Amino acid sequence: MKNEPQSGAYVIDGGFKLYGETEIMSAKNAVLPIIACCAAVRGEVRLGRCEQTSDAMAMLDILRSLGGKCRFEGMDIYIDCRGLDKHTVNRSLTSRLRSSVFILGPLVAALRKAEISYPGGCDIGVRPIDIHTSGLAALGVKLTEDGDKIVCDGRGLHGGETVLPFPSVGATENLMMAAMLCRGRTIIRNAAQEPEIADLQNFINACGGRVRGAGGKVITVEGTDSLHGTDYVPIGDRIAAGTFLIGGAMCGGEVTVKGADPSHLGSLTELLLAAGAEVTEYTGALTVSGNGKLKTVKKAETRPYPGFPTDLQAPVTAMMAAGEGKGYIIENLFENRFRHVPELRKMGADITVCGRAATVRGRRLHGAVVTAEDLRGGAALVLAALKAEGRSVVKDIYHIDRGYYDFDEKLRELGAHIQREKV
Ligand code: EPZ
Secondary structure, eight states: OTTSOOOOEEEEEOOOOEEEEEEOOBOHHHHHHHHHHGGGOOSEEEEOSOOOOHHHHHHHHHHHHTTOEEEEETTEEEEEOTTOOOOEEOHHHHTTOGGGGGGHHHHHHHHSEEEEEOOOOOSSSOOOOHHHHHHHHHTTOEEEEETTEEEEEOTTOOOOEEEOSSOOHHHHHHHHHHHTTSSSEEEEESOOOOHHHHHHHHHHHHTTOEEEOBTBSEEEEEOOSOOOOEEEOOOBOHHHHHHHHHHHHHHOEEEEEESSOGGGGHHHHHHHHHHTOEEEEETTEEEEEEOSOOBOOSEEEBOSTTSBOGGGHHHHHHHHHTSBSEEEEEOOSOTTOOTTHHHHHTTTOEEEEETTEEEEEOOOOBOOEEEOOSHHHHHHHHHHHHHSBSEEEEEOTHHHHTTOTTHHHHHHHTTOEEEEEOO
16 A cells, blocks of 8 residues: 555655745644544544655554544545543554654543553654653653553543643643643643644644643643544644755755745744745745755754754755855754764765764765665755765665655655655
């Protein structure tokens, strides 16, 4: 089936400018917590403009394993969890994606119990879940560890206050969902402010929940008795949009991305302008244009939203590597998120990594055989290959399938010479 994660490689001939527009669909990092949230919704949910990425399919499999009914119809996901009555998610499912941890909150909310094996995900860092578990404990959930399982007893679940030691996106979302069906008021302080969190709030409220403040540092949840079904279209994927914009700036030409909110990409727009690309904002669309000859930006530092997003760090590293001049990129969010660097070096990149900082000296890149090590690093290798002189092969592209659907097809429509090959 087309939407199964397939092994394979991209064969790319670089050096072609990109022209045209691409439609951005619902954000992976909005859709995943919203799918998990449906475990606590007692009615049918339709989610619009969704793509069959392997992460979305994996999260739907988790709901099915718990007794939920889910199906894709074109770009719509239909979910009905009225028959969901199981609370244990086994390792074969949780190991497929880090976001499986999002199921804890909704299960504790709906069934007052949950049991999952530690989640998997990209090897971009240790990715502990201590902020999730300490937040749940603050709401009265008793957590125990049994081997590699986390067992949650939510019979004592109550509204409460908690201050996150770090504005963790997933922990913020998990706690919003744990609190949505419990008596009383919950206040989450030092909450993450990513746009996907406000989207989750809007989804919960569309189902009859009462959440406010998302997008700011303090989120308040008034528990309600139940959540009903709804029809919802999640926000456009700002990271996918940013990836195409960076590709357009690197290759030269003119690329328009429609369907993502330009206000979610302010920090990237600044970097593209500093690199010498032209960026024009429209309602619901952004256009990047230029000759592809970019200056290497002096410095890019990842930060929690609204700072420069860590998920665009690898694509921007590729952009800097192919530019002219010297710059620094600093990754503050994850401790192992430069795995694309050794692969970029195979293409002639001059990058030196020291801890969380990389020094980049722009070079003309040449084609090479490289391997994707994680989702965003894989996308960065594709962008570098589109810019490089000659032919490249990007292997292990199942990492890229997790968050970019039909990536090669969309790039071909913009004029890229890229083919997906089975290997
Ligand atoms: C979400 O991951 C995103 N995933 C990530 O996108 C994104 O990179 C990240 O937020 C930061 O923006 C989804 O939304 C599905 P965090 P999450 O909790 O929630 C540490 C992609 O490529 N931390 O904000 O896991 C953690 O180790 C993916 O689309 C703890 O120490 O990110 C990291 O250093 C990759 N303890 C930092 O906080 C915890 O309990 C940020 O993590 C939780 C997190």
